[in-house]
Amino acid sequence: MAVALKAGAKLKSAVCDTQLMVVKAPAGEYDIRCGGVEMLAGTATAPEGAQLDPAYAAGTLIGKRYVDPEEKVELLCTKAGQGSLALNGVAMDIKQAKQLPSSD
Amino acid sequence: MNIATILDMAAEAFGERTAVVSGATRMSYAELRAAAQRVAGAIRASQAAYAALLDVNSPAAPVAIFAAAYAGVPYVPLNYRLTQAEINALVERIAPAYLVTSTDYRALLEPRADIQVVDRAEFLDLPQSLAEGLPEPGDDPRAVAVQLFTSGTTGKPKAAILRHENLMSYIVGTVEFGAAEEDDAILVTVPPYHIAGISSVLSSTYACRRMVQLDGFDARTWLQACRGENVSNAFLVPTMLARIVDHLSEQGEGAALPALRAIAYGGGKMPLSAIQRAMSLFPRVDFTNAYGLTETSSTVAVLGPDEHRAAAASADPLVRKRLSSVGRPTGAVEIAIRDEDGKLLTANQPGLVFVRGSQVSGEYLALGSALDADGWFSTRDRGYLDEEGFLFLEGRADDVIVRGGENISPGEIEDVLLSHPAVADAAVVAVPDEQWGEGVGAAVVLKENAQASVAELQDLVKQRLRSSRVPQAIVFRESLPYNELGKVLRRVIRQEFAESVKV
Known part of the structure; x- marks a missing residue:
C-alpha cells in the first residue's frame, strides 16, 4: 500500500529497529520498505508474521540520509536497524556528506 | 519533525x-x-x-x-x-x-x-x-x-x-x-x-x-578554558577574537593551544586587520567566517578555512579581498541581491541581501511572515556577490550613508581608517549635511600614545578611496559604544554627531 510522505513524518520498520524521518519528498504516493516489508507510519503496528527479507538486510546507519537515485526523496535515519531501504522497489542510497566547516 | x-x-x-x-x-x-x-x-x-x-x-x-x-x-x-x-x-x-x-x-x-x-x-x-x-x-x-x-x-x-x-x-x-x-x-x-x-x-x-x-568572556579565562579542556573548536564574535589576539600580543606569549584546530567567527563585522593578525598568530588553526541572522536560523553563508588561506596568500587583489567577505551560501540556502525596487542585480552590483531556504523563518509572532510571495527574506543588510558568488556585506541598510544620491557603505571607510598605524578603532556614520543631505562622519579611537591628525586621516581615505568618501567630520573618542555582543552602536554615534551639528 503506497503512502504519502510528509516532511517531518516518522516511519518505523515493521521488522527491525530502523526509524526514519522524512526530510523531503515531493507530493505523491510512495511504496517505502525496510527489510523488504512496508514501513509503518504513526501508531501503526507490524502485520503478524512479518519477517526481514534476507535480500534487504544490509542495515541502516543512524544519522545517514537515504535518497532515491534522483535525490528527490530524502529520509534521515534516526535509529539504526538490520533492514535496508527500498523506495518504489529501488534500493535507496546514502547521500554523500558535503563537508561544511563547523560554523557554530 | x-x-x-x-x-x-x-x-x-x-x-x-x-x-x-x-x-x-x-x-x-x-x-x-x-x-x-x-x-x-x-x-x-x-x-x-x-x-x-x-x-x-x-x-x-x-x-x-x-x-x-x-x-x-x-x-x-x-x-x-x-x-x-x-x-x-x-x-x-x-x-x-x-x-x-x-x-x-x-x-x-x-x-x-x-x-x-x-x-x-x-x-x-x-x-x-x-x-x-x-x-x-x-x-x-x-x-x-x-x-x-x-x-x-x-x-x-x-x-x-x-x-x-x-x-x-x-x-x-x-x-x-x-x-x-x-x-x-x-x-x-x-x-x-x-x-x-x-x-x-x-x-x-x-x-x-x-x-x-x-x-x-575575558581573554585570560578563555585561554585557560581552552588549555584545561583541550578545546578543539571555538566560536567567537569579532571583538572577542580581537581581545584574545591583543592579550596574547601584550603578554608576548605564543598561543600555546596545541589542541585548537578551528575558530569560527560571526555576529558582526570582522575588521580585515584583525583577521589577518589572528591568522598569523594561529597559523595552524582553521578559520571560518559565518554569516547569519536570527530569522534565518543562524548561518546562511560561510568563508571556510581553505578560502581564508587562499585569499591571504593570493597576489590577485580580487581574491585577497575575499578575506573580508562572508563567503558563499551554505548550500542549504540561496542568496540574491536586489535593488530597492526588488529588481535582481548581477555580480558586483551592491543592493539588499535576500535569503531563501527551508531554514529561513522570517516570521514574527503576531506580525506574521516577512517573506515575499516566492519565499525570499530581506535581511536588511546591504552587500554584493562577486563573480564567484562570494558575499560582501556593506552594513545594515539603515546604516548606509546616502550622500547626494550616492550610497556609501561605512565599512570600507572604516577599513581604511583602521589601516592607519595610530588608529585603534573607528566607526563611520551619516551626519546631517545641508548640501548633500547626508555626509560622512567618523568617530576614531587612537592607540595609546599615538598621534594622527584629522587632515592626515582625511588624506588617507582620499588616496585609497575617493573624495566623496572622505569624512567631513572626525571626532576622537576614548572608546566606541558597543553592545554586549560587540556590535558597535552606530545610532549612538550618529545621534552625537546630529546633536553637535545642531549646537
Whole structure:
C-alpha cells in the first residue's frame, strides 16, 4: 500500500529497529520498505508474521540520509536497524556528506 | 519533525560521550537527555505555554532547549542584561510559563501566579518520576521550537519565531551527524539568548561534540578554558577574537593551544586587520567566517578555512579581498541581491541581501511572515556577490550613508581608517549635511600614545578611496559604544554627531 510522505513524518520498520524521518519528498504516493516489508507510519503496528527479507538486510546507519537515485526523496535515519531501504522497489542510497566547516 | 530528535540520536549513538562541561559539572549525552525529559515532565505538569531561561550559560541552557521540545512548548531564552522593567515586560508576554533562573536574576522578577520560577540547581536535579509516562514528542514541523525577542532599537521587541522545520533543516542541511571526533570540544562563549547560542547547542549535539561553557568572556579565562579542556573548536564574535589576539600580543606569549584546530567567527563585522593578525598568530588553526541572522536560523553563508588561506596568500587583489567577505551560501540556502525596487542585480552590483531556504523563518509572532510571495527574506543588510558568488556585506541598510544620491557603505571607510598605524578603532556614520543631505562622519579611537591628525586621516581615505568618501567630520573618542555582543552602536554615534551639528 503506497503512502504519502510528509516532511517531518516518522516511519518505523515493521521488522527491525530502523526509524526514519522524512526530510523531503515531493507530493505523491510512495511504496517505502525496510527489510523488504512496508514501513509503518504513526501508531501503526507490524502485520503478524512479518519477517526481514534476507535480500534487504544490509542495515541502516543512524544519522545517514537515504535518497532515491534522483535525490528527490530524502529520509534521515534516526535509529539504526538490520533492514535496508527500498523506495518504489529501488534500493535507496546514502547521500554523500558535503563537508561544511563547523560554523557554530 | 522535532528538534528533540537531535538529542535522541546523540544519546542513542554516543550516550556515554560527554555533552556539556561547565566548571565542575559534566553531563553525558544520555544524562542530558534524561535531564531534559525530567524537565519536560515538569513543564507539562505546570501547563505552561512556554519554557523560558533567564540566566547565563550553564548546562540548564541545553537542557531547557530540549526539554521544551520534548514538552511541545516554545523555548524562550531571555536577555539577562536587559533592565528589570524590560525583563518583566517580556515575561508578561510569555505567561503562563515555566521559567528557570539563578539567584542573581530571580531577584529581578516580579512574582506572578502564572509564572512558575525554578532555580537552576533544582531544575538540573528533578526527580526521575517526572519523566515517566512522557508522551512521544510531537512531530508537527510547523510547531514553534524557539522564540527569540529581538533587540529592536525602538519600540517593543519583536518576537522572532523559529519552527521545528526551520531548525531541523538548518542542522540536517549543514551538519553531518556524529561528525565530531571522540576528543573534540567546542568552547561556547555566546550567551544563551543569542541565536548563535542556540544553533551552537543544536549543531554540537548533532555532531556529538563536547560543549565547554563559559558564563562570560575575558581573554585570560578563555585561554585557560581552552588549555584545561583541550578545546578543539571555538566560536567567537569579532571583538572577542580581537581581545584574545591583543592579550596574547601584550603578554608576548605564543598561543600555546596545541589542541585548537578551528575558530569560527560571526555576529558582526570582522575588521580585515584583525583577521589577518589572528591568522598569523594561529597559523595552524582553521578559520571560518559565518554569516547569519536570527530569522534565518543562524548561518546562511560561510568563508571556510581553505578560502581564508587562499585569499591571504593570493597576489590577485580580487581574491585577497575575499578575506573580508562572508563567503558563499551554505548550500542549504540561496542568496540574491536586489535593488530597492526588488529588481535582481548581477555580480558586483551592491543592493539588499535576500535569503531563501527551508531554514529561513522570517516570521514574527503576531506580525506574521516577512517573506515575499516566492519565499525570499530581506535581511536588511546591504552587500554584493562577486563573480564567484562570494558575499560582501556593506552594513545594515539603515546604516548606509546616502550622500547626494550616492550610497556609501561605512565599512570600507572604516577599513581604511583602521589601516592607519595610530588608529585603534573607528566607526563611520551619516551626519546631517545641508548640501548633500547626508555626509560622512567618523568617530576614531587612537592607540595609546599615538598621534594622527584629522587632515592626515582625511588624506588617507582620499588616496585609497575617493573624495566623496572622505569624512567631513572626525571626532576622537576614548572608546566606541558597543553592545554586549560587540556590535558597535552606530545610532549612538550618529545621534552625537546630529546633536553637535545642531549646537
